[in-house]
Amino acid sequence: MENKDLIRLNRYIDTMPSLSITVAKILEVTKDPKVTAKDLNKVISLDPVLVGRVLKLVNSAYYGLSNKVTSLVNAIIMLGINTIKNLALSTAVLGNMRKNSSFKSLNIDGFWRHSIGVGVASKLIAKQIGIPMNQIEEYFIAGLLHDIGKIPLNEVFEEHYLKAIRLADFKKMQLHDMEKEIIGITHTEVGKMIAGKWRLSPETFECILHHHNHNEVPEQYYKIGTTVYIANIFCNLNQIGFSGDRYPKKIEGYLLSSIGLSDGYLDDIFDTISAEIEKASVFLQVAE
Amino acid sequence: MKVIFWGVRGSIPTPGAQTVKYGGNTTCFEVRLDDGRIIVIGAGSGIRALGNKLMKEDRKKGPLNLDLFVSHTHWDHIMGFPFFTPIYIPGNRIRVHGPVNIGGESLESVFAIQMSYNYFPMRADELSADITYEILKEDTISLYDDVKVTTKILNHPVIDLGYRIEADGAVFVTVYDHEPFRNLFDGTPEDEDYDEVAKMEGEKAAKMNNMKIQQFIKGADLLIHDAQYTNKEYLASKIGWGHSPIEHVLHSSIKAGVKRLALHHHDPTRTDAELDVIERVVKRRAAKIKSTNIEVFMTREGLEVAL
Numbered sequence: 317m318e319n320k321d322l323i324r325l326n327r328y329i330d331t332m333p334s335l336s337i338t339v340a341k342i343l344e345v346t347k348d349p350k351v352t353a354k355d356l357n358k359v360i361s362l363d364p365v366l367v368g369r370v371l372k373l374v375n376s377a378y379y380g381l382s383n384k385v386t387s388l389v390n391a392i393i394m395l396g397i398n399t400i401k402n403l404a405l406s407t408a409v410l411g412n413m414r415k416n417s418s419f420k421s422l423n424i425d426g427f428w429r430h431s432i433g434v435g436v437a438s439k440l441i442a443k444q445i446g447i448p449m450n451q452i453e454e455y456f457i458a459g460l461l462h463d464i465g466k467i468p469l470n471e472v473f474e475e476h477y478l479k480a481i482r483l484a485d486f487k488k489m490q491l492h493d494m495e496k497e498i499i500g501i502t503h504t505e506v507g508k509m510i511a512g513k514w515r516l517s518p519e520t521f522e523c524i525l526h527h528h529n530h531n532e533v534p535e536q537y538y539k540i541g542t543t544v545y546i547a548n549i550f551c552n553l554n555q556i557g558f559s560g561d562r563y564p565k566k567i568e569g570y571l572l573s574s575i576g577l578s579d580g581y582l583d584d585i586f587d588t589i590s591a592e593i594e595k596a597s598v599f600l601q602v603a604e
Numbered sequence: 605m606k607v608i609f610w611g612v613r614g615s616i617p618t619p620g621a622q623t624v625k626y627g628g629n630t631t632c633f634e635v636r637l638d639d640g641r642i643i644v645i646g647a648g649s650g651i652r653a654l655g656n657k658l659m660k661e662d663r664k665k666g667p668l669n670l671d672l673f674v675s676h677t678h679w680d681h682i683m684g685f686p687f688f689t690p691i692y693i694p695g696n697r698i699r700v701h702g703p704v705n706i707g708g709e710s711l712e713s714v715f716a717i718q719m720s721y722n723y724f725p726m727r728a729d730e731l732s733a734d735i736t737y738e739i740l741k742e743d744t745i746s747l748y749d750d751v752k753v754t755t756k757i758l759n760h761p762v763i764d765l766g767y768r769i770e771a772d773g774a775v776f777v778t779v780y781d782h783e784p785f786r787n788l789f790d791g792t793p794e795d796e797d798y799d800e801v802a803k804m805e806g807e808k809a810a811k812m813n814n815m816k817i818q819q820f821i822k823g824a825d826l827l828i829h830d831a832q833y834t835n836k837e838y839l840a841s842k843i844g845w846g847h848s849p850i851e852h853v854l855h856s857s858i859k860a861g862v863k864r865l866a867l868h869h870h871d872p873t874r875t876d877a878e879l880d881v882i883e884r885v886v887k888r889r890a891a892k893i894k895s896t897n898i899e900v901f902m903t904r905e906g907l908e909v910a911l
Contacts, residue, residue, distance in 0.1 A: 352788070353788030353789055353806075354788075354789060354791075354797050354799070354802070357789070357802065358797075373704075373706060376704060376741065377703070377704045377741055377742065377757060377763055378741065378742045378757060387805055387809075389789055389802050389805040389806050389809060390805060390809045392788060393785060393787070393788055393789075393806055393809040393810055393813065394757070394785075394809065394813060395763070396759060396760065396761060396846075397761075397788065397844070398761030398762065399706060399761065399762060399763060402706055403706045406706065406707055449801050449804070450801075450804075450805060450808075452801065453801075453805075
């Protein structure tokens with residue numbers, strides 16, 4: 317990958333707009349002078365870019381935090397409603413300006429559904445395997461943000477990315493292998509750049525970087541890394557949204573039991589995930 | 605260390621016959637170290653008169669060299685800057701410090717807006733003094749070898765810093781503008797959007813953040829704290845406005861072992877007579893509490909407190 321391409325990627329990441337799907341709702345919610353923390357939390361948690369920007373702000377203002385803030389609830393209380401509202405608004409305005417130019421190869425709606433799907437699946441698995449209540453949100457965020465690296469790739473290398481997606485489909489191969497071949501960088505590597513800039517927690521960082529090769533996840537993040545790995549394959553196999561991977565690897569049998577999941581568990585969660593995505597989709601629709 | 609009060613009003617300057625005693629200028633405090641070094645906190649309208657004093661008394665000894673800390677960039681805390689004469693004089697060195705910005709803009713650009721063409725006849729980049737701008741996170745810095753400055757992010761509708769200055773064997777703390785943290789995810793199971801997990805998280809977060817403020821003000825020789833409203837006013841209509849109720853400030857200061865508490869950021873509607881009454885009531889209340897010798901008073905222009 318040439319230096320100038322890396323520069324273009326970095327520049328895009330620095331002013332990455334919110335997903336066009338959430339823009340209208342963000343604009344509506346932030347116009348309300350009586351907007352509550354709950355309203356903001358709800359709409360922000362449906363946009364991976366916004367989640368990242370909120371966490372970035374809180375982790376850069378608070379230099380001395382020994383543990384990075386990973387909870388939106390915590391971030392909203394620390395920064396306050398007005399700051400969060402204005403941050404959401406400025407990110408959405410960027411999104412509004414670029415409405416016509418985003419997502420030429422990857423369908424935005426498909427990408428969004430896949431991201432939410434993996435977030436919800438990760439959250440459900442976390443609850444099932446007994447992760448403490450105060451860490452569940454982190455599993456959701458890691459799942460929501462796992463494919464964040466695809467956004468800049470899709471925008472900055474639009475034609476090459478289209479080629480990579482088509483070739484992955486044609487050759488029945490994994491998208492990130494085609495990304496490496498055609499563009500020179502994978503979405504997990506770009507995701508790593510984003511996670512660094514947004515000062516995301518080490519757990520989220522590892523999930524973004526290794527959600528295709530869980531063996532690389534450091535041992536202390538095994539549970540969350542494996543959860544997001546499983547959630548991602550599950551959503552791809554069941555075509556919950558579409559993020560460019562039509563031919564995912566199968567989930568290795570031992571993986572489920574290694575985090576305390578029964579074999580049959582995944583069969584039961586498809587309907588729940590679909591229902592949550594539909595609920596979110598309805599919520600994001602604005603009154604005419 | 606000596607602290608001199610140049611501006612004590614919140615929100616907007618309030619000149620007039622009803623505010624002569626406490627003063628109508630917005631926030632500005634001069635911290636004078638024992639050896640004459642100058643730290644200024646706040647660039648409200650009060651900084652104008654401070655600048656004139658510095659030019660008259662200190663400038664003749666040589667170029668000025670000072671640090672200016674702003675708590676946040678709400679207009680009442682930066683509006684005096686274009687009228688602070690030292691910024692126009694070559695040879696003067698001024699280091700401006702302030703909080704991060706949500707858009708990642710520099711502190712310099714935020715300051716410069718109020719000196720742009722539409723608002724002021726001179727632009728910030730035309731100033732002759734040597735002025736630098738530094739963004740501070742929540743951190744502890746060594747201003748000089750013998751002066752420690754710790755910052756704390758407060759609760760206000762914009763990112764906002766409290767300052768704890770330790771020098772000359774004394775501790776001086778500013779906490780404004782600030783409102784006690786509260787659980788924004790509170791609710792009952794009957795609410796449509798009730799989320800038990802968020803409520804628990806929110807409760808923990810609010811408690812933890814308020815505890816950190818307590819630690820921040822601990823043992824202060826002088827604490828200047830936001831006290832814009834009475835408890836009654838606060839509960840009636842001012843929750844979420846980013847300011848503190850006086851009664852809460854008194855009790856948390858006593859709990860933190862603060863020695864002198866200056867109640868600050870007087871509401872623009874508060875007349876001298878009303879501030880007199882409030883001060884009397886608060887002093888009486890503090891005197892009744894046996895566990896403390898805390899000295900309480902309202903901030904007032906012209907006051908000088910030696911630490």
